[in-house]
Amino acid sequence: MTDKPIFTRSFTQQEPIPAAAMDAAMLVLQSGRLHRYNTAPDEISETALLEEEFAAFTGATYALAVASGGYAMGAALRAVGVGQGDKVLSNGFTLAPVPGAIASVGAVPVFVETTDNLTIDLDDLAQKAADSGARVLLLSHMRGHICDMDRLMAICATHDIAVIEDCAHTMGAAWDGRPSGRHGVIACYSTQTYKHINSGEGGFLTTDDAEIMARAILLSGSYMLYTRHRAAPPPEVFENLRFETPNVSGRMDNLRAAILRPQLADLPRQVKRWRTLYERMEVGLANLPHLRLTQRDPREDYVGSSFQFLLPQWPSARIMAFVQACLSRGVELKWFGAPEPVAFTSRYDSWRYAPAQHLPRTDAVLAGLMDLRLPLTFLPEDIDLLAAILRDEVIAHHA
Numbered sequence: 213m214t215d216k217p218i219f220t221r222s223f224t225q226q227e228p229i230p231a232a233a234m235d236a237a238m239l240v241l242q243s244g245r246l247h248r249y250n251t252a253p254d255e256i257s258e259t260a261l262l263e264e265e266f267a268a269f270t271g272a273t274y275a276l277a278v279a280s281g282g283y284a285m286g287a288a289l290r291a292v293g294v295g296q297g298d299k300v301l302s303n304g305f306t307l308a309p310v311p312g313a314i315a316s317v318g319a320v321p322v323f324v325e326t327t328d329n330l331t332i333d334l335d336d337l338a339q340k341a342a343d344s345g346a347r348v349l350l351l352s353h354m355r356g357h358i359c360d361m362d363r364l365m366a367i368c369a370t371h372d373i374a375v376i377e378d379c380a381h382t383m384g385a386a387w388d389g390r391p392s393g394r395h396g397v398i399a400c401y402s403t404q405t406y407k408h409i410n411s412g413e414g415g416f417l418t419t420d421d422a423e424i425m426a427r428a429i430l431l432s433g434s435y436m437l438y439t440r441h442r443a444a445p446p447p448e449v450f451e452n453l454r455f456e457t458p459n460v461s462g463r464m465d466n467l468r469a470a471i472l473r474p475q476l477a478d479l480p481r482q483v484k485r486w487r488t489l490y491e492r493m494e495v496g497l498a499n500l501p502h503l504r505l506t507q508r509d510p511r512e513d514y515v516g517s518s519f520q521f522l523l524p525q526w527p528s529a530r531i532m533a534f535v536q537a538c539l540s541r542g543v544e545l546k547w548f549g550a551p552e553p554v555a556f557t558s559r560y561d562s563w564r565y566a567p568a569q570h571l572p573r574t575d576a577v578l579a580g581l582m583d584l585r586l587p588l589t590f591l592p593e594d595i596d597l598l599a600a601i602l603r604d605e606v607i608a609h610h611a
């Protein structure tokens with residue numbers, strides 16, 4: 213027991229905020245002008261600059277920085293007209309802010325099944341797109357796994373369903389050369405600490421649709437200062453909308469924007485680092501009986517900020533023993549099949565504000581689904597130790 217190697221790094225420790233971002237933050241603090249519309253004459257706020265840079269980064273025409281990823285999704289749903297009692301299609305396997313955003317506008321989630329590769333099940337989507345009466349799909353690229361976007365968009369076009377993309381785990385990723393978030397009518401991103409750029413809390417909403425962006429800006433609490441936005445449509449688009457759009461405040465502030473701008477500029481380099489860790493983990497766990505790795509479509513250009521594997525058909529008692537054994541060696545796994553939700557691992561059946569739904573294929577996948585974060589504070593050698601511990605314990609515990 214004592215001679216077994218132990219993993220000592222923290223799965224929740226991110227890198228420090230870069231020095232350039234700290235300097236930028238100090239300037240904002242010294243100015244006292246933290247509110248995005250509080251600018252000196254001729255000054256362009258950090259928030260407005262960040263929005264321009266984020267639009268350029270993704271290729272979207274318009275971008276809005278907001279208070280959180282969850283806020284972005286709620287605003288997106290409102291901006292396309294989702295309201296009380298409307299049905300919204302979404303992934304059965306996602307995290308709580310996704311169904312939460314649907315519930316926040318009084319709408320009703322209709323969950324879609326999950327494949328073994330952790331993407332939305334497109335056959336089930338086609339069925340529910342035809343049968344449910346939903347006009348919107350809130351598509352979560354959960355854990356950075358991107359489905360066949362060409363087929364998904366074709367299904368949604370056939371049924372006249374608007375697609376809103378939740379890109380919390382795909383900022384910096386792409387499908388077949390097109391950045392994630394550039395397929396649907398709106399994309400939502402998060403800059404919360406555990407995502408790809410870190411402002412504690414924060415998010416973005418992007419779109420090419422001028423009216424949708426005008427609505428989103430008004431919703432976010434622009435008062436009548438929308439002309440201060442730069443990655444935004446011209447004032448005439450706001451002319452009528454400004455009287456009919458409620459203010460649901462959720463702005464980003466200049467302090468967060470200041471620390472995000474240098475991180476966004478550095479994101480392509482960080483994505484390469486994540487890929488290195490992820491691919492090393494994949495090699496480390498390859499060809500292990502009783503453990504299944506997810507298969508990635510060659511068109512998917514993912515980030516790899518977290519890692520998933522499946523223990524198919526393992527009885528839950530054995531999985532529990534495996535999780536415990538890993539934990540005793542410093543490896544903190546999240547198990548989506550646990551009977552009670554722990555940390556972020558809640559399941560569709562724990563969102564009891566939504567009508568009860570039965571997703572047998574998702575249940576079978578989640579029963580054996582293990583998840584671990586790969587923060588950039590891990591070194592490639594750490595991944596080797598991590599993989600060695602997981603291999604040992606899989607061999608020791610498999611059915």
Ligand SMILES: *Cc1c(COP(=O)(O)O)cnc(C)c1O
Nearest residue numbers: 280281282307309378380402404
């Ligand atoms: C983190 C996350 C979000 C957005 O979360 P916020 O904490 O509100 O920024 C949305 N979807 C998924 C899948 C997430 O993990």
